Amino acid sequence: MESLQAAMQFNAEDEDTLKGKYLIFTVGKELYGMEIRNITEIIGIQPITAVPEMPLYIKGLTNLRGKVIPVMDARLRFQKEQKEYDDRTCIIVVESNDQTIxxxxxxxxEVLVLNDEDISPTPEITKTGHKYIKGIGKSGGSVKLLLDCERLVSDEALDGLAPSA
Structure with missing residues (x-):
């Protein structure tokens, strides 16, 4: 994980160096990707305080160096079977539209560079069923579902729960 974090360090002013870079991660058996420019860090599992009356996929709140952020379980949000967290489980801290989750x-x-020609539009079969997918990345013979960070952080269940960045 340290080499991934080193690969993700960048100067916020250097947007061009971030273009086409995606953090690749697993949820269940699927590979997902998220644009590096929306990721502030990757951390291990932290203590999470449950919040009453939230959907199951909103695990609660965690304190990240004095900043309280909501935590969403991708497995549950993407309707996969719940499983115990292990030493490979981690939290990707995502920021978009002045919201952090x-x-x-x-x-x-890994961090992967995907050129425009490596990315296909979301197929019709997933448009209604998966509002968080903005495209399909193809690399090394495998498919990565590319997430839309704006939609992810603006999940309606997070309203009033996610403090502004």
Whole structure:
């Protein structure tokens, strides 16, 4: 995980160097990708305080160096079977539209450069069923579902729960 974090360090002013870079991670048996520019860090599982009357996929709140952020379990949000967290489970801290959330994933694997020709539009079969997918990345003979960070952090269940960045 340290090499991934080193690969993700960047100067916020250097947007061009981030273009086409995606963090690849697993949720269940699927590979997902998220644009690096929306990720502030990757951390291990932290203590999470449950919040009453939230959907099951909103695990609660965690304290990240004095900043309280909501935490969403990607497995549950993407309607996969719940499983125990292990030493590969981590939280990807995502920021978009001045909102910050933690996204629990099964594991992170690599930072990958995907050119425009490596990305296909979301197929019709997933448009209604998966509002968080903005495209399909193809690399090394495998498919990665590319997430839309704006939609992820603006999940209606997070209203009033996610403090502004």
């Amino acid at each position: 933690g996204l629990i994933v099964d594991s992170v694997s």
